Structure formats: structure tokens, C-alpha cells
Amino acid sequence: MFTLRVFTRKPTGKNYPAALGNSVHFAVCSDGKETVLNQDYGILFAKAKIKEDNTLDERGIRNPLVVKKDDGYVIYAEVIDKEGQPVASGEESIIAWSTKDFVNFEECSADAVGPEASESIELPDELFPAVSERWIPLEVKSVSVPEDVRVDSLKELKDIRVRVIYSDGSEDLKPVYWSIESLRDMGNRRYRITGHMQAIDTGFPLTVGLADPVIFLYEGKWYYIATNDNVNDIGLYVRCADTVDGLFTDDVETKIILDYDEERGLCQTFWAPEFHVIGGRLYILFAVSNKNWGPQCHMMRLKKGGNIMCAEDWEDPIRVKRMNDHFLTEDGITLDMTYFESAGKAYLAWSYRYGIGTPKDTGSMLYIATTDPEKPWVLTSEPVLLSRPLYGWENQSGTINNEGPYALISGDTVYLSYSGGDACGPAYVVGYLKVKVGADLLDISSWKKEPTAVLHLQSVEGILGPGHNSFFYDMDGRLMIAYHAQERDKYNCRCSAFHRVHLSASGFPLLNVVGERDLPAEMSDVEMEFTIL
Template identity: 45%
Template sequence: MAKAIHVYTRPVDDACYPEGLARSVHFACSSEVSGDIPWNKNYGILFVHGEISKDNTIIPMGIKDPCIFRIDDKRMGIAARRVLEDGSPDETTAGKLMLWETEDLISFTEKGFVTCESIGAMAASGSEDAGDSTFSSYLEVPDELADAATLYWSSIKYTETVIPERVTIGSLEELESVKAKIRYSDGSVRTKSVKWNADAIDFSVPGEYRIEGVIDQQRFDFPLAKGYGDPVIFPWDDKWYYISTNDNLNDIGIYVREAEDVHGLFADGVIEHLILPFDPKRGFEQTFWAPEFHVIGGELYILFAVSGHKWGPQCHLMKLKKGRPIIEEDSWEDPVRIVRKNGEPLAIDEITLDMTYVKNNAGSYMIWSYRENIATPLDSGSMLYIASVDEDAPWKLTSEPVLLTRPLYGWENVSGTINNEGPNHFISDGMVYVTYSGGSANRYTYALGLLTASVDDDLLNPDNWHKSITPVLTFYSVDGEFGPGHNAFYTNEDGELMISYHGETDIGSSLRCDGIRRVHFRSDGSPYFQMSKEEDIRTEKVYITICIR
């Protein structure tokens, strides 16, 4: 048996699916039984890179007329003509096609531009009706391959909870070690603790008992807070803290919330403590942007950007005084501007922002967003740089900055947004995962990209990083959440990795609102950021029979 894999572009819709998104390679699987199933919720999967002009500006590009074909017994090729953002021909690649190769229709390798003659025989292109999409080409593949890829590009959902029917134990501690297995639609499984109700059980008396337990999954509504961007959740000294960009106050001042748990950070009447006020004497007047808590060398810092009287955000940090409470203004040392290894400012006429700290086995680093000539014809767009730092003096770089990524894909540069910003990271299974944001920071096109490296790699070597072609979180990911981005990560009380982010509540809104949800991990260990609370496990009761020996 075989199923057909279709590749196509979508019509441009300036209101909800503009050129940077529509002119990408979309995929769908079709069969007589299932009909047409668009992958990735009909959001683009393969994007072609733009070009950098001699003026250091970005020329955005898209694709046209994609096709899919068999290269050999293992490999398939996807090829397309590169066009300018508006769909007009790209004369610089005339007679050539962009080629991607894949063995599984999950991972794709960009091979660059090749001549049509070099590609060889193309698959016969077809045209079938699939709603608002036009299929440009298709290839029949074995069911097993098609089903695995369709599963990968579909939403992952909770399917069942597995608990032993009966266990033999001798103590409360042994009972508490009995965990639930939570299964998901992609075949992934995770374990979760159960809060067993064993208050009435005397573990010194042998016997058989039927008891109840509760599996508790933290769930958060969206939006949690309106008028806040770049949210960060942080545990410190048995309390929880929330810090963000405060759009409600025109991004003036840095405020912190404190609570006993994360839900308390968003409770009615929660106090916002001002820890860095408007202060012209110190040059802190505007763009109090993207504050983040980081423990560096055992000390607590806040990394943030701020401008003086003249607009132009620059990266700063400030350090918590020993033993002082986070929520008091005088607990913090005076902010220090980030400098290069020669002691000069990180930037002068350019802007720097969204700095974050990363540590792996090879060293300590700062990653930040940098932009030249913003809002001029020579606007470079924002891009991410990395440099090493000494933990004892993290305000001073110890290497030259190294470019990590520029917004060359259509989803990063939607309608002139030319944006790579908001990096944040976590480490899992020997890998460093750095998320970042592209598109418009307060519109529905905002989306998360992903950079990946080994925990042992020298992160200053660009060759050690892999950049995902496809964004990992978009306005297609979770119903009712538009423009999700500029995120941070934290680990909750149950040891689960959580992602905080901002987005909007409808496609036309520019009011940034905060959300939180769990990061899921596929069976291969890779992260999945798109699981809504409705698709995850709910708090539920379970039952078990225990035999006390």
C-alpha cells in the first residue's frame, strides 16, 4: 500500500497568512481512506533563506512551484523555485532550484541551489482541491513512512494513564514510589507522581486495601496577565517570582511579583514591587525591556535592556546584594552596562537587548539581540550574537561576539519585521536548546525558532549549532493564542519543564498577554512546545490495591 505526499504553497492573505508564510513548502498526506491531512496544521514546513545585500540589509525570499521526487531507495528530494517576497522571479537563481533532501519527511537537509538538469526526472505534478490550497506535486510513499511522518507533524495528545492494579509494599515510602505512566498519541510516555490517600492505612498491619490517589497536573489559563511581555518565572528561597516588560506602564520601570506558588503570581491583587524606577540621573528613562533572573557564579542577577533620554536600548545587568530580598529596590546594586572584552560598550549607535545567560560543559556565555540602523532604509534587522563571559564578572565579555542567526527565513521576516530576538534556553539529554523569536513582537506572526547544540560543544563555533528551518511554536499551534513568543523556561515543583511566553488573544490584537504550559518531550527526547492544556493530562483520580506484607 502507498499514500501520496503532496507539496504546495498557499494563497497569500495579508490579513492572516502573509507572503513570508504562504510562499513556503507545505505538506499534506492523502489516501482514499483518510482523505487529505495537512501536516503542521497547514503551516509552512520548509522555508528558503533570503539574501544579505551589499548594504547589510536582508532581501526576503519565498518559494514557488514546489515538487517532490524520489532520489534513490532511501532519499527523497523537495525542490522549488526561489522568488522574491512578492512572488516575482529571483533572477539571481534563474535556471536553478532550491533542493532539500530527506529520508523520513521529518528531518530535512538544505542542499543549496542546483540546476534543473542535475535534479533529474521530476515527479509528475498534480492539481487537487484541498480547501484553500493547491497541490503542486506529489509522491507516493509506503504507508509506514507516510504514517510516521503524519504522526510527527500532527498534534500530540494525552491518551491514557497506566497504574498497576496491585502492588505489594511494606511502607508509605514504598507506596509513594509507585508512579503513573502517562501515554501520548505519538507513543511517548512519561512518569508522574501520585498523591496517594493513605492516611487511614496502618502499614504495620498486613492486609489488602483499596486506596485512592490523585495525579495533579498544573494547568494555566490564557491569558494569565494582560499588558505584559517577555514573562519570566523564577524560584528563589522557597518563593516564586515573576518579572516582565510592563506594557501597561509604557515599559517604564522593572517590577517584580512574589508569591508562594506560580498561580499566586497571577492572583487578583498581587503586589508589583518596583525595583528599578525611572531615573534620569542614572540614565534609566525608557525601554525597560525583557528583564531576566539568572544565577551566575552563585550570585543572582537581572539581565535587561534600558535607554536613557535618547531612545536606544542597551544591555545591562544588576546584582542582588547578599542575603537581601528580591522585592526591595535597595536590595540591588547599581546596574552595570555590558561591555566588550576591551572595556568598550557593547554597542553605541546600534541597539542591544534581550540578553540571556547560558552555561554548558564548555563554558559560560551571553546571547543577545543586536540591530543596526533600526527603522531606516539600512535597517539590518535584529540578529543573535553570542560571546563568552567569566562568571565572576559577567558584565564583561571575554571573547569577540559571534553571529548565531539572522532572520533569513520567511517566518522570521514577515512583512518587514526582520527579527531574531528573545533567546532563552534549557538543557536536556545532553543538548542545549535555545529558543528565540521571529516575526512581529506584538502581532500574530510572532513565532519561536530553535537552535540546538551539544552540552559539550564550544558554543562560540557556529558550526556546532543547528537551526530549525520550521518554527516550533506559532499562531497555528494552540487555538486562541496568537503570536506566541519571547519565552523563558522554569522547572516546577513536580520537576516538569514549563514554558512562559507572551501572545495575543485574537489575530488583530497587539496587547501582549502572558501564558504558561508544560514542555512535552517526544520519545526521542526532543522537545515539543505546542501541547495545549486540553491536549495534556487533566488532574484525575486513580485507584490501586495494595498488599501490605
């Protein structure tokens, strides 16, 4: 048996405001040692109340309790408003979640809390592996070098991978930089060689003043595009290099491919550009405003045979429309559009917000619709509301955000990552919406929102406010996440970074297996014997 404890955490200002502290936190105690789960970040949050005018009334919790019930467990908590006071009469004063494994949770009926409920509970050891995999950062347990390696030449050594095994039983095959200078002849065409594995850790900041990053491979070249805060978010700037690392050298080729143009209504908020190949053609999806502030989703297509780095090779931007030939909105802003395909269907997802800067601010909301890859700037279904920033980690520091969606299809699941909370502050985060491949993606009941952020200010040492991400595979086939975070000490701005995504034993894409967790320095040097045929 092991013990699980539930509690709330005292707020610590902007880094961990009340909207985060007033949530259910978990800790486990085994063999006399207590470990706080999810890196001391809340796991269960009360949902905000949606008011009659479609704005949100924040909610939090206090005094959480846990109890064994039927064939599972229930966590109870008192509901409080944003001032920390019990909710007004007439509202549900108690919230409850049911779970069987403390990984998956469902809100349930908040019936009377009996005296058997307490702040801690003993759980069977069989639950610990799943709890540990999901909520405790992984550690490297061993490194396995391949045996009986046979190659035709030394050139083939670059394709040899070393198996790194983690605490949940998951693995990663890592490339090795083999040292030819260390080669030793053992006779009979057998050799011994040493090598070095390097963790994927780009350091931070990778680039300064560039947010919402996308790294993209197209026709043998790597490209990087981002919101350029250094020029007040005016213009689309692209970098090109032969390698991913080459995108971030001092002498990298950079070109502006779309500039300020009043005649075309391209004046401000050139936000969140993304490369996507749609229907065999390359597009950039982005938001832009005319002279009157109000970003709206646009697409820009590369001319056939065109050069990405040449402004003249791009067609005029087109504003995205609904089926009825009307724009996505006439009374709010739209931004952060992304494209993906699943089970033979094409989808657009984006963020919509009404009343920003007024008492009628709805907060930014995620919408999804189908489209035709041959004419992707026109929806082929009505937009469906997918998610609102109802949880405290999505709605804090006065910032009410669900934005920056980007799809990752892994196994049988579509993970739609998105960002929430303070887009320009330390508590910005990445969350997941999940749906099974083949399900009806326009049916909101098919989707499940993860209860808490999957990348936050405590996920990676030294990284505050990670968010607005994209995914890509590097030349070695490793899945990466690119994102921006806050650099507050030297530059005081949003800066880009990327690191590896690790699939846990259950296939969940973890975003906190970085640096020493990915590969400790003391385990990075390896030795291998091989035969040259």
C-alpha cells in the same frame, strides 16, 4: 506505503501573510485519510538574500515538487521575491532541499528538475513514525496506574505518579490529587482510592499587559518578572509567592525594584528582564535606554544577603561590555540578553540590530560570546553572529526579528529558543537553534536552525502570537515554557501564559502538547489499589 503531498498555502492577511503562505507545506495520506502536517503551517522556507548594504531581500517559493533521488528524497521549488514574482535574472531561480526522513532537511544543489518530480510521492511505512512524531500533534493513547503500591502512610500517596502514554510511545509521569473521601478498605491492609490528574493548562490570558515572562525559583520562593506594558515599559516589577500559582492571584505581592532615574540613565525600554544565578550570585539581565531611545544590555546584581523584593538591595545596573572595554555596540541597539552554561563554559546570547526604522535596517540578529561568571558583564570572546531572520516565519508583517534567546539543555543537546516575526502581532513565533553539548558553541557550523517555528499561532487553540519565552521546572520537576501571546478581543495587548513542555520519543522538546492533547478530560480520573505497611 503512504502518500506525502507538497503545496503552498494561500495567505490570509496578518494571521498568515504571504511570507508564511509562500513556503513548502506537507500533508500525508494514509488509509484514505489526509492529514496536514505541522498544523497547516509551512515547514520549508527560502532564505532571504543578504544585500551588499547588509539588509535583507525577502524570498518565498511557489510550485513545490518532490522526487525520490539516490538514497533519499529532494524537494524542489521556484524562488520568488516578496511581490510574488520570479527572482531577478542572475539569481538561483530554483531552491532544493534533500532529506531522508522528512524531519531533517538540508539545502542542496538545485540541479535540473526532471519530469518524475511531482506534487506527491509514495513513501515506505517505516518513515511514518518519525514524520508523525515531529509534525502531527501527539495524542494520549493510554493511562497506566502503578501496581503493587506499598506505602507507610496515606501522606506518601502524594508522591505516586501515573504514567500517561502518547501516540509516539513517549510518556509523562503525572501527579494525582487523591480523594481521601473515596478510600475503601478491602481488608488485609489493602485499600482502593480514586484520584484526578489535571493537565497543565493555565488558561489565557494569565496576566494582562505583561510580556517576556520569566518564572524563577530562588531560596524557596517563586518570583515572576516581565516587561510591563501597563506602565509603558518603565521600571522593573517583581512578584513573589510561595507557589507558582500564587504568582498570579489578585493579592500577590508586587514590588518595583528599579524605577525611572534620569541621573543613572534609566528612562525607557525596561525590556525583557531575566533572573539568572551566575557565579553563585543572583543577577537580572535586561535592556534599558536613557532619554535618547536606544535600548542596551545591562546587568544588575543582588547584594549579598539581599532581598529580591527590596530596591535598595540591588547594586547599580552595569552596561555589558566587550573584551576591549567598549560597549557591545555604538551604532545600534542590543537587547534580550540571556545567560547559560554548557560543558563547563559560560555564555551570553543577545539580539543586536542596526538601522531600525530606516532603509538600512538589518533586522535583529542573535549573537553569542563567552563570559566569566565572576565578572559576567564583560565578554571573554569576540561576539559571533549566530542567526539572522532569513526565513519567512522570522521576517514577516514588516518585522525582521531574531530575538529573545533562552537556553534549554535537554539530554545531549542545547536548544537555544528564540522568537521571530511580528513581536506585537498574531504571527509571532518561537524557533530553535540546536547544538550538541560539548561542541564549540562559538563555531557557527556546530549549530543547526530548525527549518520552521516550533510554537506558532496554530500550535495551541486560542493562542495567537506566542513568543519571547523562557523555561523553568515546577515543584514536581515538570519542564514548563513561559511566554507571552496576543490577547486581541478584550485587552488588545501582550499577556503571559505558561504550559508544559513534552519530550517526544526521540527527545525533541514539543511545545504544542497542551490541554486535551496533554491529558483528555475523559482519561483524567483514575483508581488505584495500595497496601499500607
